[in-house]
Structures are given as C-alpha cells and as structure tokens.
Amino acid sequence: MRCRVSVIAAAAGMAVLAACSGSGDTNGQSVSASAAGSTSAAEVEETGIEVARADLTAPDGTAVGTVSFRTPPDDAKTLVVRVSAEGLSPGFKGFHVHSIGKCEPNSPDPANPGNVGDFLSAGGHLKTDGENHAGHDGDLTSLQVRSDGSAELVTSTDALPLDALLDEDGSAVIVHLGPDNFGNIPTRYVPTPDAATLNTGDSGGRAVCGVIEAG
Numbered sequence: 001m002r003c004r005v006s007v008i009a010a011a012a013g014m015a016v017l018a019a020c021s022g023s024g025d026t027n028g029q030s031v032s033a034s035a036a037g038s039t040s041a042a043e044v045e046e047t048g049i050e051v052a053r054a055d056l057t058a059p060d061g062t063a064v065g066t067v068s069f070r071t072p073p074d075d076a077k078t079l080v081v082r083v084s085a086e087g088l089s090p091g092f093k094g095f096h097v098h099s100i101g102k103c104e105p106n107s108p109d110p111a112n113p114g115n116v117g118d119f120l121s122a123g124g125h126l127k128t129d130g131e132n133h134a135g136h137d138g139d140l141t142s143l144q145v146r147s148d149g150s151a152e153l154v155t156s157t158d159a160l161p162l163d164a165l166l167d168e169d170g171s172a173v174i175v176h177l178g179p180d181n182f183g184n185i186p187t188r189y190v191p192t193p194d195a196a197t198l199n200t201g202d203s204g205g206r207a208v209c210g211v212i213e214a215g
Contacts, residue, residue, distance in 0.1 A: 048070035048071055048072050048073060048080060049070060049071050049073075049215070050068055050069070050070050050215035051069055051070065051071055051079070051162055051214065051215045052068075052069040052162070052165055052166060052212050052213060052214055052215050053066060053067060053068045053069065053212070053213060053215050054066065054067045054172065054173045054210030054211055054212045054213065055210050055211075056085055056173070056175065056208045056209065056210040057103065057208060057209065057210065058087070058207070058208050059105035059106070059118040059119070060105070062087065064085050064086060064087045064088065064208050065083065065084050065085030065086060065087075065151075065208070066083075066084055066085075066210075067081065067082070067083050067173045067210055067212075068081070068082045068215070069081055069162075069165070069212070069215070070082070070215075071162075075158075077158050078156055078157070078158045079156065079157055079158075079160055079162065079165075080154065080155075080156045081140060081153070081154070081155050081156065081157065082153070082154050083095070083143060083151065083152065083153040083154075084151075084152055085143070085145075085150065085151045085152075085175065085208070086148075086149055086150040086151075087149050088143075088145045088149050088150075088151060088175065088207060088208070089145065089149065089177070089207070090145050090146060090147050090148075090149065091144075091145055091178075091179065092142045092143070092144050092145075092179040092180070093142060093143045093144075093145055093151075093175050093176050093177070093178065093179065093180075093203070093207065094142060094143075094174075094175075094176035094178065094179060094180035094203025094204070095140045095141065095142055095143040095153070095173070095174070095175055095176070095180070096125050096126075096136070096138050096139055096140060096173070096174055096176075096180075096203075097125070097126045097137070097138030097140065097160060097165065097171050097172070097173055097174075097212070098122035098123050098124060098125060098126060098138060098171060098172045098173070098174050099122070099123040099124055099125065099126045099127070099138070099169070099171060100121065100122050100123040100169050100170065100171065100172065101122075101169060101170020101171050101172050101211045101212060101213075102121035102122055102170075102172065102211065103119055103121065103122060103172050103209035103210060103211050104119065104121040105118045105119065106118060107119065107120050107121035108120060108121070109123070110123050111123065111124065117205060117206070118205060118206050118209075119172070119174060119206035119208075119209040120206070122171075122172040122174060122206070122209055125137075125138045125139060126138030126160070126164060126165070126171050128161065128164055132183055132193075137159050137160050137161065137164060138160060138171070139159075139182075140155060140157065141153065141155040142179065142180050143175055165212055166212070166214055170211060170212060170213075171212045172209055172210060172211050172212060173209070173210045173212060174206050174207075174208070174209050175206075175207050175208045175209075176203035176204050176205065176206055176207060177203070177204040177205040177206070177207045178202070178203050178204030178205075179203065180202070180203045181197065181202050181203075183197055
C-alpha cells in the first residue's frame with residue numbers, strides 16, 4: 001500500500017489528511033489520519049534536507065512559483081513536497097511528476113510526435129512499473145488554487161524514488177489546467193475507465209511546468 005499525507009495550514013490550526021492507495025483503492029480520496037510519531041511539515045522545513053527543486057513557468061515563460069522536495073531527518077524514503085504558486089486559474093488542478101526533464105511550450109509528445117502541445121516534451125507521468133493512474137510514482141495530491149490565483153500545498157509521498165526523480169533524462173512537475181479524477185470513473189457511466197483516464201486522470205492540458213533539479 002502507498003500512502004500520501006497532506007498537511008494543510010489554516011488560520012484556525014492545522015489539518016492533516018492522508019490518501020492511501022492499494023490494489024483496490026484508486027479514487028484519490030482523503031481520510032483523516034493521526035500525525036502522532038511522525039515528523040511535521042514545519043520540522044521538515046527546519047531540519048529536513050532539500051534534495052530537489054523546480055521553478056514553475058507558464059508557456060510564455062512567466063515564472064509562477066516553485067516546488068521543493070525535502071527528506072525528513074528520520075525517513076530518507078519519504079519526500080515532502082511543497083508548492084507555492086500564483087497566477088493560476090482558480091480551482092482544483094492535477095499535479096504530477098512527469099518522466100522527462102523538459103518543459104518546452106508547443107512541443108511534441110515523445111510517445112506520439114504527431115501530438116503537439118504545451119509541455120508535452122515532459123512525457124507522461126513518472127512510473128517505474130505498469131500501474132495505472134492514480135498508482136503512478138509521480139501522482140501527487142491535487143493543487144487547490146484560490147480565487148486570487150495563488151496556491152500553497154505541502155504533501156508527502158513514499159512512492160516516489162529519488163533516483164527516478166533525478167535519473168538520466170530527469171523529470172518535471174506539471175500543474176494541469178483541470179482537476180484530476182484519479183481514475184475514479186463510476187461504473188454507472190462506463191464499464192471501465194478508458195485509456196486516457198487510466199494514463200492521465202483526465203486533468204486536461206498542461207498549465208505550468210518545472211524541470212526538477214538536484215537540491
């Protein structure tokens with residue numbers, strides 16, 4: 001089983017949400033979880049090691065934010081991911097690590113060169129096995145953009161190997177134009193999710209991109 005934990009700061013306090021996916025859980029839903037015995041996001045910020053980061057840019061080259069990847073002092077297998085961005089369209093946005101470290105506007109998809117679009121140069125979701133979305137190594141918690149276009153997210157994953165993040169062809173983080181359905185298509189609509197949903201979560205086009213570099 002793979003688990004991701006989101007820590008969301010609010011004016012009234014701190015909420016901790018966890019999303020776990022196993023062979024029968026691909027709906028991406030969050031459930032309450034206790035943080036007892038774990039390293040908090042604040043502690044990771046103070047004592048953790050930044051192992052990678054990315055600068056997010058729009059297709060026109062405008063800088064819109066940053067993503068950092070840190071390891072807690074007591075858990076080298078976990079990556080704490082912090083996103084800070086602005087200038088985005090409001091709403092939930094799919095947020096993933098993609099398999100190639102190239103953020104080129106109006107670029108061809110390496111797997112389908114006839115398909116051209118913004119940041120398609122980054123390839124598909126980073127994955128080290130044959131699992132479908134939302135079981136890819138690079139599938140992360142959705143980014144919720146506020147009405148003013150700004151967004152903050154702190155999440156963690158133990159499903160994203162650092163050596164895959166920083167391999168020979170690199171990787172990139174993508175914020176998509178639309179929400180991620182995490183492959184959760186109820187059978188009342190179709191018998192099974194189609195290939196696009198199984199690969200992408202139907203998050204739509206790619207709004208911003210950042211090449212991940214070693215910290």
